[in-house]
Amino acid sequence: MTVHFKQVTIVGVGLIGGSLGMILKQQGLADQVVGVGRTIENLELAIKIGAIDRHVQDPQLVMPGTDLVILATPIESYSGHLKQWGRYLAEGTIVSDVGSVKGPLVEQAESLMPPGVHFVGAHPIAGKEKSGAGAATSDLYQNALCLLTPTARTNAEALGKIRHMWEVAGSNVHSIDPFxxxxxxxxxxxxxxxxxxxxxxxxxxxxxxxxxxxxxxxxxxxxxxxxxxxxxxxxxxxxxxxxxxxxxxxxxxxxxxxxxxxxxxxxxxxxxxxxxxxxxxxxxxxxxxx
The missing domain is CATH 1.10.3660.10 (6-phosphogluconate dehydrogenase C-terminal like domain)
Incomplete structure (x- = not known):
């Protein structure tokens, strides 16, 4: 499967999101990577280290042109984010995440998806005790386990694209029931x-x-x-x-x-x-x- 995204928006450009952004750019998986976050200094650093191309603080400005969204914020914030900008996503857009809990969170995210927008739960099991974009590295996911958590509602094509993305990142990808x-x-x-x-x-x-x-x-x-x-x-x-x-x-x-x-x-x-x-x-x- 050949996978290429025109625009990827990463919501939460810390260690996990920033490392994925680096890989998307270095591997040519996206034409543009946009960062969304709370701290301008962190977002500017993310541009400097090559994790994102540009940043915005209002995600509504970039969601209509995004074909992949990565949620990399604390999991409690997912519903708030999706309610804020989910309605601006175009049909066919994929929303995925990197959260460490899946069962109820996947159910919640799926229920908040607009018609034609696909959610694919993902959990790359990699990290450090350091946080922020400054800790990001392009080899963070090399040989790491990444668990995808599809359900009966998961779109097969979207699942395949997310699987390919994590395989390119160097992860060993497996699917598992969310609960x-x-x-x-x-x-x-x-x-x-x-x-x-x-x-x-x-x-x-x-x-x-x-x-x-x-x-x-x-x-x-x-x-x-x-x-x-x-x-x-x-x-x-x-x-x-x-x-x-x-x-x-x-x-x-x-x-x-x-x-x-x-x-x-x-x-x-x-x-x-x-x-x-x-x-x-x-x-x-x-x-x-x-």
């Missing part, structure tokens, strides 16, 4: 973020009870850095992810609590065999991680 996506990503992505945030906050509490001037983090090594790297992520973005995947995530947090309580009990009881069993079980599971 299954949320269960799986809740387990392997959202829950680890909860754990990392909670661990850093626990360390902050423990710091208050540390005698003298000793700074706990000054004594940490690679283990803490590896375990809590993702705790440096965007509060706004992860707030929305947690709330949109709430039902799955609450069940998963309860499972994590169960395992913490089990380890706590083994330690309290000086149960050497129990402690060793838990560690060995975790080690064996970790070794299966690719």
């Amino acid at each position: 299954l996506h949320d269960w799986i990503l809740g387990a392997v992505s959202h829950l680890p973020h909860v754990a990392a945030f909670a661990l850093m906050n626990a360390l902050s509490d423990l710091q208050q009870h540390t005698k003298g001037d000793a700074e706990l983090l000054n004594y940490s090594g690679g283990g803490l850095r590896d375990t809590t790297r993702i705790a440096a992520s965007s509060p706004e973005m992860w707030r929305d992810i947690f709330l949109w995947n709430k039902d799955n995530l609450v069940l998963m947090i309860e499972t994590l609590e169960k395992h913490l309580q089990r380890m706590k009990s083994y330690i309290q009881q000086n149960d050497e065999a129990g402690i060793e069993h838990e560690i060995a079980k975790a080690r064996d599971a970790r070794q299966r991680l690719k």
Whole structure:
């Protein structure tokens, strides 16, 4: 399939949107890439680094001439954006996204599409803890997994174009049910973020009870850095992810609590065999991680 867009509009030109913009331009997938965002400085930087060709703050000005829109803002904002400018989209336009939650979000987006406008849910599983256009790179999606979440309402041609775009970006593209996506990503992505945030906050509490001037983090090594790297992520973005995947995530947090309580009990009881069993079980599971 040969895919080429006359104009792509990226709403939210940060790390994810900016990196995709770079690729669209470098690979010749679009004649023009337009950025929409809240901060002029960030949008000007996006032009400077080659992520977009121009920018506007009023998306209504560019939507009529756009044939692909990428939503790369916090997921809570999707409905507001679509209600603001969706009616200006021409028939045949594709709207896609990069959000980390899919089930209810895809349903909502599909319900807001004007006649003849197609929504294709997408989630490139790539990123850094840095944000903004300045963090964008043209190799961000190289060998990364990208999940497309089609439904019975998804237009086949639009799905094929979005698949091709992410393949050109270097991603390994797979399709998955939107609600299954949320269960799986809740387990392997959202829950680890909860754990990392909670661990850093626990360390902050423990710091208050540390005698003298000793700074706990000054004594940490690679283990803490590896375990809590993702705790440096965007509060706004992860707030929305947690709330949109709430039902799955609450069940998963309860499972994590169960395992913490089990380890706590083994330690309290000086149960050497129990402690060793838990560690060995975790080690064996970790070794299966690719």
